[in-house]
Amino acid sequence: MSKPADLVQGTLDLLLLKLLAVEPLHGWAISLRLRAVSGDVLQVSEGSLYPALHKLEQEGWIKAEWKTTENNRRAKFYALTRLGRKQLDLEASNWQRLSTAISRVVQLSEA
């Protein structure tokens, strides 16, 4: 059984922001979406999901709103704010640079 890759430190914020940039979601939907999009490679423990969301909310990057779901249940939906959009751009470009740099290192041909 292959062990899912540990979530690279600090990338959870980026993932959450990106997911919410697509559309507002509630916590459960986020955990489902994470699993689906990353094809089970990235497993976010449900325990760390909510503290992370609340931290983003307190930073002012996402905002929460209570809405009813398709099944007529009340749920807390998170959406990206203007400030969060900036943060997403920043973290995305950071990630790009980091991953490019790492893949270059990895692709070094061995003599």
Added chain:
Amino acid sequence: MKMEHWWFTAPLRLKSIFRRGRAEQELDEELQFHLEKKIEEGVAEGLAPEEARVRAIRAMGGLDQRKEEIRDARRIHWLTDFLDDVRYALRSLRRTPGLSALVVVTIALGIGMTATPFSMLDGLIFRPYPVPHPGNVVTLVSTSRDNAYDSFSYREYLDIRDHTKSYDGVVANAGLQSVGFASRPGETPQVRGGLLVSGNYFRVLGVEPTLGRGFRDEEDRVPGRDAVVVLAPDFWKREFAADPSVVGKMVRLNGVDFTVIGVAPESFPGMFIFMRPDFYVPFAMAGKFSTDPRKNFFVDRDDRELTVRGRLRAGTSLREARSELAVLARSFEREYPKASRERGAAVRTQFEMRTQDSDVNWKFGVIFTVLALAVLLVACTNAAGLLLSRARTRTREIAVRLAIGAGRFRLVRLLLTESLVLALLGGLGGIAVGYAGIAALDTFTIPTELPMKVPFHMDLRVMIASLVLAALSAIFCGLAPALQSTRTDLWKGLKSADGEEPGRARKRLWGRNALVVAQVAMSLMLLAASFLMFRGFRHSIGEGVDFARDAKDHVLMVRFDPRLVQYDTARTELFYKRLSERLREVPDVRGTAYTQNPPLGLDDFDRLAFVPEGFQMPRDRENFASMMDTVDDGFFETMGVPILRGRGFRTSDDTNSPRVAVVNEFFASHYWPNQNAIGKRFRLDRSDGAPVEIVGIAKAVKYRDSPVGKSIDFVYLPVAQHPSARLVLLVNAARDPLQMLEPVKEAVRALDPNMPLLETRTYGDLYRYSVVEGPGVAVKLVGTLGVVGLILAIAGLYGLVAYNVARRTREIGIRIAIGAKPVDVLRLVMSKGLLLVGIGAAIGLVMGIAVERLMNAMLFNAGGVDHLVYLVVVPAMVLVTMLAAYAPARKAAHIAPTLALRCE
């Protein structure tokens, strides 16, 4: 962090703080939703509902842990923790209500005692000028050998205004002590006090009138042209019932019509501590208020009456302004050697102006504050002792908390919060005590019709200072006990309520012993200081006022100023002469007299410039100065001022006879030591001035109401040879002086029905204010400080000693069990207490003597160290200590050893 960020996050934090319940509820709901979804998923996969639930919770890693993490994400846990601490502190303080109340009362007394003197200090020194940017406003003073805070003359002011570059504007004002004011022509004038000001006064100070406008520069340009007046807010309310249509109306000042052009704002009661001017008129109108026909305000360079202030230009330093003015002063000296000889000039800040060496009021303020702080310190020591004993009994509770994982820092914070709560309660109580004290200061009024006010009140500044003091004392009282009780070793603390291990015990005892020593020392110093002040005041109250024994019950004073009804000098003299002739015929009148300002009077005495004949003048001096009064032939008898040698004035001492003077004993011995001054002469103003012969030597009396009596030179001149328009009539009657008012009014009416009686009061009023009430307030204040300090110190001392002994119950039990006698135990315990008191007394003695020396040097110039204080107080302290040690020691000594050993 970026501004924008705060813009978004601040509301979120506030929401977390104020809608904490709602946030918690939403958090529950959110996590619940997630769990339900997860359970649904599990059930769909075929798990039993219960199993699915367990799996769901496990996936979350525990619900409560997550909630705690999320709460931390809100970043307000410091606050919620604090609120929890406060709640907890209140609960735990309620558990020991007696002790908590004691601490609160102790701190309240300490803080309250400081609030009153601080309000004095604030009023006298620190309260800024009531103008925008008061920090830039500096005072320019002329300096001479005798006076480092002298005023400038009008000409000098003009030169300064036009030739300095350091200021955005230079303003000046001169006091108008008594002006006849009538709100309508034809109305009898009342005496009022105002201010002559430069045309730029309001503009430069930044004072915007609430009604109308301030002066324009051109209104201060041509002497006598623009008769305009700005009213002060209080005056406007009092005299015109705050009528806004007053602007544009005419009022009469000294018989001249002035147009009201504005009303100064409520926020600007004037630039002085005590004096509140009623109105402001431009300098150009000074001629209408001149009191001395020999002087010309606009011309004389040595007629120095102006207080000059400047607003420092931005970027100009005080030092630059000072050197600029010094250069200007040197050019004055060169150009006008006569008027400006030996004169410099200086720029002084508000603080420097208010802490002049010659002014005693602020010094008393400082001394009161220091004494009050000493009381506060004693109170804090008490509170610390109480909290310490409280903390000790909680050792076990604290040990349990430490054992189950509370951090030490967190616990110290909790304990400090407790003392903070106590201190804030105490601070609030202290504000109440302070209010009472300040109200007591406010009850006495200055007996004058001039607008004077006692400037001490409880304002926001005093309150904030009190609360800050309370918070500081919380830290002071609470920190040591908190640190100490959280240092407990767990196993010791858990085993007994009052665990003590040998090595550390010594250290702990040391702290408590230091408290006892400090308390004894502080209270001794406090007592020595208050006792000295008490004695000093009592002494100065009784000094030099014997003369008034008769006058205070029999003399009526009425002030006249015939200039208010346009009398010239000859008519004025005639009026005064006729008036006293008439009154001397009234039955029961034992005598009448005139004076410019009676002894203890509230006006400033005039100064006489003179050169004593046959006296070697110092080379750099042209003349000497002395305080003076002009009086008539009835004065010495009517007032009760004894003539020691020679004679008083006679009716024959008039313009046709040689000039004469009566001087007081200090004056005589100052210039003619060991000689008979009778028959000696001095010259007026200069060595070639008019000669005046000394015909009598009067006993020195107390001339001013200053609480500090100093030997002052004084000269009396006969009013017949030195006419003065503004005089006080003194009527000495065989019955109640107020009953003489009607006969006086009748006599005045017969001479001129329009003549206003400016101030009528009995000499007793003045006497009570100057001799009884004014110093009485100080005596009461000092006495209260001393007594409160002593009570606090004795209570604290008793508590600490008794507690120290009670804690040794087990040890005493052991001693008794192995054969010690009760007497031995008593001796052991007592000797320890007495040793501490002895050390404290020794330190207190040294501090007390130092303080007494200091205060003697600063204020009283009299008396050595007061041994009586120590003779009374030290034995009292020893007695208290013995009592405090005796009761618990006796109890411990008589307790059955088995009980004592079991005692925790």
